[in-house]
Amino acid sequence: MSLDRRSNKGIRPSALVAALALALLFGGCSPAGEISGHASDAGHLGRADAARDAEVPRTDAGVADASWDAGGGPVDAGGGEKDCYADDKWTCVSVSPAGPYGKRTFQVPAAQNWVNTGLYLRAGQKATIAESGTWNIGGDAGESIDHGPCVVGDFVARIGLHYKDKALTCISGQGTFTADKDGILYVGALPSNDLGETYETRRNATGAKNVTVTSTGDTAPTVASGAVAQYDFGKVTSGWVELAGEHVLVTLPTRTAKADQAILLAALERLDAIYELHEKLRGARPQHGQRLRFFPDGTQPGYMLAGNPVRMASSLVEVSSEDRISNAGAPPERAQVWGFAHELGHDFTFVHGAWNYQDRSLESWPNIFSVHALEALGIPPVDNVTGCPSAKGSYNTWDAWGGLCFLLQFQYAYGWKFYADFFRELNTLSPSQVPGGRPQWHFVHDLFEKTSGKDVTPVFRTWEVPNPG
Numbered sequence: 001m002s003l004d005r006r007s008n009k010g011i012r013p014s015a016l017v018a019a020l021a022l023a024l025l026f027g028g029c030s031p032a033g034e035i036s037g038h039a040s041d042a043g044h045l046g047r048a049d050a051a052r053d054a055e056v057p058r059t060d061a062g063v064a065d066a067s068w069d070a071g072g073g074p075v076d077a078g079g080g081e082k083d084c085y086a087d088d089k090w091t092c093v094s095v096s097p098a099g100p101y102g103k104r105t106f107q108v109p110a111a112q113n114w115v116n117t118g119l120y121l122r123a124g125q126k127a128t129i130a131e132s133g134t135w136n137i138g139g140d141a142g143e144s145i146d147h148g149p150c151v152v153g154d155f156v157a158r159i160g161l162h163y164k165d166k167a168l169t170c171i172s173g174q175g176t177f178t179a180d181k182d183g184i185l186y187v188g189a190l191p192s193n194d195l196g197e198t199y200e201t202r203r204n205a206t207g208a209k210n211v212t213v214t215s216t217g218d219t220a221p222t223v224a225s226g227a228v229a230q231y232d233f234g235k236v237t238s239g240w241v242e243l244a245g246e247h248v249l250v251t252l253p254t255r256t257a258k259a260d261q262a263i264l265l266a267a268l269e270r271l272d273a274i275y276e277l278h279e280k281l282r283g284a285r286p287q288h289g290q291r292l293r294f295f296p297d298g299t300q301p302g303y304m305l306a307g308n309p310v311r312m313a314s315s316l317v318e319v320s321s322e323d324r325i326s327n328a329g330a331p332p333e334r335a336q337v338w339g340f341a342h343e344l345g346h347d348f349t350f351v352h353g354a355w356n357y358q359d360r361s362l363e364s365w366p367n368i369f370s371v372h373a374l375e376a377l378g379i380p381p382v383d384n385v386t387g388c389p390s391a392k393g394s395y396n397t398w399d400a401w402g403g404l405c406f407l408l409q410f411q412y413a414y415g416w417k418f419y420a421d422f423f424r425e426l427n428t429l430s431p432s433q434v435p436g437g438r439p440q441w442h443f444v445h446d447l448f449e450k451t452s453g454k455d456v457t458p459v460f461r462t463w464e465v466p467n468p469g
């Protein structure tokens, strides 16, 4: 299906959500040909084909000696384990490695892409949840969504962050939550359906609710990067934790955390490094700059699906898979990070909700970020990229890789500063100022010429990309 006629101008928000559903078809990074309808998905299939001995820049873990909990100073979880990250804006709920959970009171900002309560429930187990305060989700408050009974703006509790889960529980005041399956309890403001959230439907959300959760259930601690090397994952009776880097969260079974404990810090630092390189290129952060979570969904259509969370196939947290996310901490020649860089790249293309410029190239633009990040990290690009300098193609027939090769022509000519400047211009525009469909290419053409100071029309013509000349 073509994306040509998509535009967010003058259409109702619900129509936009429908349009976004089409975008998902192309944005859902599924294995080749299965879901996306593309001959190939530029997202994750390629592999580095050569080893290189470059070191990944080490970021400062920076949290080991800071306060551990949004509510106060360092938290000793009882057995010497410390959990949670220090953050003055985003909530991390500190819990012991094992239940009973007891009672926790914390803030839930409307802009936060789901707060991990630290509670792990098994199917049929219950929690009492009380909420108070006000928030403003902006936009479509009160509108229904296409999964579950809750409406936009509701306070919602859910087990896991499974894509378009219908088992959403909306609570006003106080209520009892009953788990429909095993998993971590997340709470938050409902900003749209799960697809819309990928496209920054929380961007105008303000305010926070004060929330108290009470339960005898188990716990799911959040372990910050400064503690992952020594944390005793064997004490976590739920079998699940979240790991926190400076910019990412990773939801992981403890069996994997234990098996990969020696490389967990390196994995978080490499994902953080990719994020920081994406930020350097974009000049802005997605989703209010909060940590982006990688969640093993296991139900979503495809291998990975961008957003916050980035939803992943279950295999990506299993020790048996070389592609598992914790293996991002392996040496460069063995770390398969292209796919994770690609998903984060999607999020960086959606900043501020101005995403329409990606006509027939929704799977190409994220890889501008991937190529840039992996190059800076000394990790070889995937095979499909190495042929781009001499590639020829047509807008009318290209796949995701062809679109990427076209976009890379301008990087070859003008360097990475070209895209850094392009995105900084884009950052000044509201979503309504960015056209969709074929007119989008006129927009990109003109912005490319403004950015480069050169006539880029010959390149557009060669690749048969719509342009005003």
Ligand SMILES: [Zn+2]
Residues within 6 Å of the ligand: 026, 027, 028, 029, 042, 043, 342, 343, 346, 362, 363, 366
């Ligand atoms: Zn993708």
